Amino acid sequence: MKKSSDVAAGNSARREAMGGLAKGLEVIRAFSHDSPSLTLSEIAGRAGLPAATARRCLLTLSEQGYVMQSGRNFLLRPKVLELGAAYLDSMNIEMLTRTYLEDLASQTGDSAALTVLDGAHIVYVARASVRTLMRLEAHVGSRLPAYPTSLGRVLLAGLSPERLDRYFEQAEITALTERTVTDKARLRALIEECRRVGYSSVEDELAYGVVAVAVPVFDKTRRVVAALNSSSHSKKTTRARLAKERVPLLQTISSQISRELQRVPGLSLSAQT
Structure with a gap:
């Protein structure tokens, strides 16, 4: 049971929260690679806001230079x-990319990536790559579902x-290819196997042709x-x-x-708890 002081602190935090800022961020998140241009009603629907509220957010974002209007869109x-x-600057991510990921990509002749x-x-x-293998190639800032990827697992x-229970309660798990694992019990077993052996590998689950292996990166508290x-x-x-050829190399670079991350406290904000 929560203490009354904890409840009071939670209520105080909610009162201090800026509702307008949260709504503005939801408006920004309404846009995507597949929907770069949206009408007011589409934005309101995606952000879960009344049209009048979405319009005020758009006007503010437009005044600040984050949004532009073209006709009705x-x-x-x-x-x-x-x-x-x-966020990336606070992590000095350029250094990580240059010194480690590019070295990994050079040694393997393939792509290397760091995700949270x-x-x-x-x-x-x-991310670093010596060449583009397929159209799906991600870039810094790309978002992908966690469950069909080695990085996500x-x-x-x-x-x-x-938190894992909450993930399975909230995540939309659908088949992206015929080989995508969507059964939650099997996914849990794969995640547990990853925890036990220290790496995860996938093939043709996110998209046909994609085969990948990933390892964890830790902070100083593991x-x-x-x-x-x-x-x-x-x-x-x-x-x-x-997995056989690259797990040892990945673990060394990890x-x-x-x-290095012990000197970059910004990334610890994404630590799993």
Whole structure:
């Protein structure tokens, strides 16, 4: 049972929260790669806001340079990138990309990425590749569902039992290919296996042709704060072969990044609890 002081603190925090800011952020999140241009009614529906409230948010965002209007439609402006850039800058992500991910990509001849968990999705915070293998190739800031990816399963394996339960209660788990694992019991078993062996590998689950293996990145208290992967194309290798050849290399580089992250407190905010 919660203490009365805890309840009071929670109520106080809610009173201090800025509702307008939260609504403005929901308006920004209404836009996506598939829907870069939206009408007022579409934005209101996606953000779960009354049209009048969504309109006020759009006017404010427009005045601040984050949104522009073209006819009846609204679009995000490049200034929105500054919001994500502030987070990445605080992590000194350029250094991580240059010194470790590019080295990993060079050694393997494939792609390398560093991600964190955000709700039911993984978010790419660094990436390097010697070449583009497929159209699905992600970039910094890309969001993908966690459950069909090696990176996501590593991050889910770092969650506490309570948070993992909440994830399965809230996540929309659907088949993206014929090989996507959607059975929750099987997914839990795969996540538990990842926790036990220290890595996760997938093939053709996110998209056909994508084969990848990932390992966790830890903070100084051994909490999982990020995931590091190496991905290739199934025409070049198999899931088992990729894991056998690259897990030791990934674990070595993960240890190096983990040591670096002790000097980057910003990333600890994504630690799993």
